[in-house]
Structures are given as C-alpha cells and as structure tokens.
Amino acid sequence: DAGITQSPRHKVTETGTPVTLRCHQTENHRYMYWYRQDPGHGLRLIHYSYGVKDTDKGEVSDGYSVSRSKTEDFLLTLESATSSQTSVYFCAIARGLETQYFGPGTRLLVL
C-alpha cells in the first residue's frame, strides 16, 4: 500500500460535462502522475507533477488539465468529457524518483 487514494472510484457522466478526479497521497512525495489504461494500450501518461504548482504534459494530454495546490493532492480535470475519455484512470507516486506506485484506479464511463 503506497498510501494513495483515488476518488471517486467509479463515475458515470454525460458527454460535455466537466469531471474532476482526485488523487491523494499520505507520504509527501514530490512526483505524482496520472495515467489512463485502455485495452491494447497498456498505461499511457496523461500529466505529471514534480511539485506544488509544477506540472507537465505526458503522451496523451489533450482534453485534460491538472492542478496541484498541495503536495498531497493531484487533480485531473476533463473540461468537457467525451466518449473517448471512457477509461480507467490511475494515479501514481514516485518513491526515490525511480519507482512508481499506483493507486486503486477510477473507472470513468462517459455516455
């Protein structure tokens, strides 16, 4: 258990609505990441953060934004959800810069 919680764990929403997913860590790690997991694609990096208010884009960042106002929380926002954003979203933290540990995931269904 890497001390990572994600909320909500499941969400159903409609196309065009905004959605925010929360990742919370209890261990005060500097690096946090958001991934999406889709069949046949493994996990793909959406955005990551290397400190409070310091974020950068990953491989599949279009349509997503992130914010980190506190060390322990990393938020992922879908400004206007689309059906292509139906996925399982995982948050991760990095211990010692190298090893990433993942949260339990959030299943998002966009109708």
Added chain:
Amino acid sequence: QQQVKQSPQSLIVQKGGIPIINCAYENTAFDYFPWYQQFPGKGPALLIAIRPDVSEKKEGRFTISFNKSAKQFSLHIMDSQPGDSATYFCAASPEGSARQLTFGSGTQLTVLP
C-alpha cells in the same frame, strides 16, 4: 508510436510451467526497466526492475533477462502458480528528473491448476 512492444498478448500455461513474456524497446535513452503485475480491479504493482548494467535479476520466482545490444528484455516466472494469473506490463523510462514510464500493451497470463 509505440516505444515498448510487448508479446504475447495472452499466455496460458499449466501450473509449474515457466511463462516467458518479452519486450522490445526502441529508445536507447531508456535505462530503467520495471515489470508490473496487475490483478483485476486493482492498480498495477511493481514486481521487479532492472537496469542495463546487468543481464539478469532474480527476485523469488521472478527473473528478468536483459539484452542491451538487442534492446530486449523478458520476464520469466519459475514454477508458476494459479495465483500468478494476472496481467503483466513491462515498462521503460529514460534517465531524467521525471522518470516518465512508457508501458508495453500488457500480457494476460493464465496459469491452469
């Protein structure tokens, strides 16, 4: 562009068998290669990792073999058990401040009793 190619997509073995999962990478800047295990409904969990300065690493029943010249690495599971049935992902990352992982597409392993 997929930078880490993983095969096979699925694998079925009998209990006690030695499943082998292979990965190949393109980016020569990669210098850290972890393997993750994922059970249904759970997040991926780090299983074992290797750096290119060694050709093999063992942890319990899990072994990574690494071939730097071929840009390939593989996971071997010795004496596989039904409890090893899961999806396995290889990954790679370059040296750098953020350690961005690039994942393979995953292998669904089933170990029959």
